[in-house]
Amino acid sequence: MASLALYNKQNTGKKRVSYFYHSEVGHHYYGPAHPMKPHRLKLAHHLILSYGLYQKMEVYRPHLASASEMTAFHSEDYISFLSRITPDNLRNFSTQMSKFNAGEFTDCPVFDNLFEFTQIYAGCSIDAAIKLNNSQSDIAINWSGGLHHAKKSEASGFCYVNDIVLAILELLKVHARVLYIDIDIHHGDGVEEAFYCTDRVMTASFHKYGDFFPGTGGIKDTGAREGTGFSVNVPLQAGMTDETYAQVFKPVMSKIMETFQPGAVVLQCGADSLTGDRLGCFNLSLNGHAECVQFMKSFDVPLLLLGGGGYTIRNVARCWAYETSVALGTPISNDIPYNDYFEYFSPCFKLHLTPTGQENLNTEESVDKVRTDILQQLQNLEGAPSVQFQEVPPAFMTTMEKGGDDGGKGDDFREGREVGGEVGSEMKRHEQDIGVD
Numbered sequence: 511m512a513s514l515a516l517y518n519k520q521n522t523g524k525k526r527v528s529y530f531y532h533s534e535v536g537h538h539y540y541g542p543a544h545p546m547k548p549h550r551l552k553l554a555h556h557l558i559l560s561y562g563l564y565q566k567m568e569v570y571r572p573h574l575a576s577a578s579e580m581t582a583f584h585s586e587d588y589i590s591f592l593s594r595i596t597p598d599n600l601r602n603f604s605t606q607m608s609k610f611n612a613g614e615f616t617d618c619p620v621f622d623n624l625f626e627f628t629q630i631y632a633g634c635s636i637d638a639a640i641k642l643n644n645s646q647s648d649i650a651i652n653w654s655g656g657l658h659h660a661k662k663s664e665a666s667g668f669c670y671v672n673d674i675v676l677a678i679l680e681l682l683k684v685h686a687r688v689l690y691i692d693i694d695i696h697h698g699d700g701v702e703e704a705f706y707c708t709d710r711v712m713t714a715s716f717h718k719y720g721d722f723f724p725g726t727g728g729i730k731d732t733g734a735r736e737g738t739g740f741s742v743n744v745p746l747q748a749g750m751t752d753e754t755y756a757q758v759f760k761p762v763m764s765k766i767m768e769t770f771q772p773g774a775v776v777l778q779c780g781a782d783s784l785t786g787d788r789l790g791c792f793n794l795s796l797n798g799h800a801e802c803v804q805f806m807k808s809f810d811v812p813l814l815l816l817g818g819g820g821y822t823i824r825n826v827a828r829c830w831a832y833e834t835s836v837a838l839g840t841p842i843s844n845d846i847p848y849n850d851y852f853e854y855f856s857p858c859f860k861l862h863l864t865p866t867g868q869e870n871l872n873t874e875e876s877v878d879k880v881r882t883d884i885l886q887q888l889q890n891l892e893g894a895p896s897v898q899f900q901e902v903p904p905a906f907m908t909t910m911e912k913g914g915d916d917g918g919k920g921d922d923f924r925e926g927r928e929v930g931g932e933v934g935s936e937m938k939r940h941e942q943d944i945g946v947d
Contacts, residue, residue, distance in 0.1 A: 529567045529650075535631065536548050536550075557831035560848065596622070611664045617666075632671050636676055678776060684774075688710065688774050692713070694717065742887065775814070781819065782818075790821070794865070797862070804836050
């Protein structure tokens with residue numbers, strides 16, 4: 511465990527935290543019956559303001575990610591499609607909507623200013639990664655990001671542009687190895703697929719597995735080619751509690767940090783793993799969810815915190831405001847302070863959630879087997895991968911030989927699948943300048 515001690519310093523000092531937010535992001539609207547509500551970001555932001563947390567971190571308005579930045583991962587024809595389609599010209603794109611899995615009969619609708627929405631959240635994640643690369647922050651936060659299902663040439667699961675992949679590609683310009691962790695209740699399939707064949711990115715996803723979207727993320731899906739062993743999937747069942755989650759998360763992540771030794775960590779904090787989520791079936795409290803943030807923070811490795819799923823919007827806001835306080839090391843009251851969206855938190859007007867009496871289907875035996883199998887997978891790795899500490903790695907390339915690298919099914923090597931610069935972030939320090947409206 512000597513190498514683990516290199517990371518796990520348990521530093522109790524304050525971290526330099528950067529927070530990325532665009533005041534327009536919460537105005538985008540998927541539609542009346544759609545569970546994804548960007549409005550949740552405004553609720554979270556106003557909690558962060560009303561608790562005074564913004565005064566303890568650097569707050570940035572992001573640049574809008576360009577199409578050329580997005581094509582660092584996504585195909586050009588897909589990004590071109592996203593940039594041109596609107597609710598008014600759908601008839602002109604019927605064939606492409608089917609090809610790219612967007613439109614009325616999918617879970618990824620076309621709505622007003624769709625491309626601007628993707629530019630905002632992707633720009634936040636890219637800017638946050640650059641801030642970490644330049645050693646200007648210890649922790650960078652973008653709650654509008656974390657859209658982990660988007661594929662190279664396909665929208666999926668409410669996600670259009672995969673800001674996580676774009677941020678990781680940015681981090682790989684400086685760091686030899688990047689660790690991606692996903693605590694959303696859904697498997698982080700888009701990120702795993704993007705890095706399935708490389709040993710420079712390890713992905714670790716803790717998710718509900720079985721008859722549940724997206725259906726991927728089995729424990730035997732461990733990577734391919736040079737990436738064999740570097741995809742870690744932790745399949746879980748309904749009713750997951752704080753105690754049981756920690757029994758899996760902490761030993762697995764400790765072993766990953768010891769074995770992989772990443773230069774940077776990206777943690778996707780999807781809030782649909784909380785108790786009472788509209789689409790989820792876990793039973794985590796805010797404390798249980800945020801303990802993952804606290805645990806990864808303790809390793810003193812540059813940390814990018816992203817949002818993700820979460821469909822009971824008042825609880826999403828609670829979660830991400832609380833996890834902002836955890837990142838800052840600043841305790842906050844359980845009494846929610848008055849703000850413009852105060853009524854959303856009725857009737858209790860409290861920050862923390864009480865788990866329900868839901869049955870935990872994760873038995874002691876099943877959890878022990880999952881943990882043991884994953885620790886064995888990690889034990890089989892031959893230490894940290896090919897790029898050595900002293901090397902400055904070249905820009906990571908996402909091209910692959912098989913399947914023509916066209917973003918189609920042939921580019922997905924996972925078992926069981928059919929083969930078919932510094933940018934202009936603007937720092938804002940005052941309430942009136944950071945999206946209070």
